[in-house]
Amino acid sequence: MIALAGCSSTGSDTAQVSAASSDSADPTAAGEPTATTQPAAPQTTAAPEEPATVEPAPTPEWVAATPADPRPFSEPELIPQELSVGVQSPLVRELQVRLRQARYLAIVDVTDMFGEQTRAAVVNFQRDNGLPTTGIVGQLTWDALLPKSHQPTDAELTNTDVGPWFTGPMHPGFIMEVQHRLTQVGIYQGPVNGEFDQPTKDAIAAFRTSIGLSAGEVMDERAWVNLRGRTRNPSYAELFTAPPASTETQDLDPRCLTGKVVCISKEQLKMSLVVDGQIQFTRPARFARPGYESPVGEFRVWYMNNETVSSIFGERTPMPYAIFYNGDVAIHFSDDFADNGYAGGSHGCSQLKDYQVAKWLYEQMQVGDRIVVY
Numbered sequence: 001m002i003a004l005a006g007c008s009s010t011g012s013d014t015a016q017v018s019a020a021s022s023d024s025a026d027p028t029a030a031g032e033p034t035a036t037t038q039p040a041a042p043q044t045t046a047a048p049e050e051p052a053t054v055e056p057a058p059t060p061e062w063v064a065a066t067p068a069d070p071r072p073f074s075e076p077e078l079i080p081q082e083l084s085v086g087v088q089s090p091l092v093r094e095l096q097v098r099l100r101q102a103r104y105l106a107i108v109d110v111t112d113m114f115g116e117q118t119r120a121a122v123v124n125f126q127r128d129n130g131l132p133t134t135g136i137v138g139q140l141t142w143d144a145l146l147p148k149s150h151q152p153t154d155a156e157l158t159n160t161d162v163g164p165w166f167t168g169p170m171h172p173g174f175i176m177e178v179q180h181r182l183t184q185v186g187i188y189q190g191p192v193n194g195e196f197d198q199p200t201k202d203a204i205a206a207f208r209t210s211i212g213l214s215a216g217e218v219m220d221e222r223a224w225v226n227l228r229g230r231t232r233n234p235s236y237a238e239l240f241t242a243p244p245a246s247t248e249t250q251d252l253d254p255r256c257l258t259g260k261v262v263c264i265s266k267e268q269l270k271m272s273l274v275v276d277g278q279i280q281f282t283r284p285a286r287f288a289r290p291g292y293e294s295p296v297g298e299f300r301v302w303y304m305n306n307e308t309v310s311s312i313f314g315e316r317t318p319m320p321y322a323i324f325y326n327g328d329v330a331i332h333f334s335d336d337f338a339d340n341g342y343a344g345g346s347h348g349c350s351q352l353k354d355y356q357v358a359k360w361l362y363e364q365m366q367v368g369d370r371i372v373v374y
Helices: 090-101 116-128 139-148 172-184 198-210 221-230 335-343 355-364
Strands: 002-004 260-265 270-275 278-284 297-300 303-310 317-326 329-333 350-352 370-373
Touching: 090 116, 090 139, 116 139, 172 198, 172 221, 172 355, 198 221, 278 355, 297 317, 303 355, 317 355, 317 370, 329 355, 350 355
Parallel strands: 002 303, 260 370, 329 350
Antiparallel strands: 260 270, 270 278, 297 370, 303 317, 317 329
């Protein structure tokens, strides 16, 4: 899985590589993207080792809690020991869970080791809360963190909890990928139809327990990484019989009338794939939220990755089918755009809300193809 530090649907759109589950990644945020500098391709990280087989933990009660009935935040208490780089302790594991809950540490699995990524998260938390930025967790930092986090569950501490969906089950294109991959590992025998039905839920639960995770019908990032590592990504043609239909219209910039180009209009909130002046599809697009800016101009695709994850703002946000065209700015599918429309926004990226379209567009594009944003 490519773990990048930007372009999230909830408001992060400048990318930088970080480790998916280790505590040794470079915590430095990427700089502002530029149109003239050719960045180095994000470095891929090794796929995480398969988790050891353990007795699956029961689904914690809080997973089923509604937003109106969340777990109570923790009360300040004496910290048993001061925590700093190099300390190895179960308390570090709790610290990492709490930093993750507070959206300062974008990791999948927690460990007992206090490393540089944890230190960077602590420094950011201290800075935002008016504390000395020492990177050391003493009583003041602990007292500030506890009210912003919850008491970790055993499942969270043992990396077997059910996290949020990698991509929501309301997207048939994603569920078809899940069904196809579960068929590849011999767990699902039903049709690949994109329906989140009981056989699909049962297959997800069976896969989760087979890799030592808690039973549940959620394909979170932890389960998705394992499934991806055991299967291949089915092509668009294996899942769909025709290109996505298009009924939207877009007034094209003159630069979009020759060759193959993705034409993106910030004013019209539209995105089209155009080949020799003929529109292949048009879809709604979303751009930067207030305080950020989606760059305009003519660009070239310089990097593509279909499993990108944003991590720059302390939480992990999937960016499936990312097509990078201006530094760390990309076209990608956004779950948040699909769920919340224009109430949210990116930090510069051009977002699609249709998973099927994002997969299809990704397969049409190549490094070097043109992108015009106007």
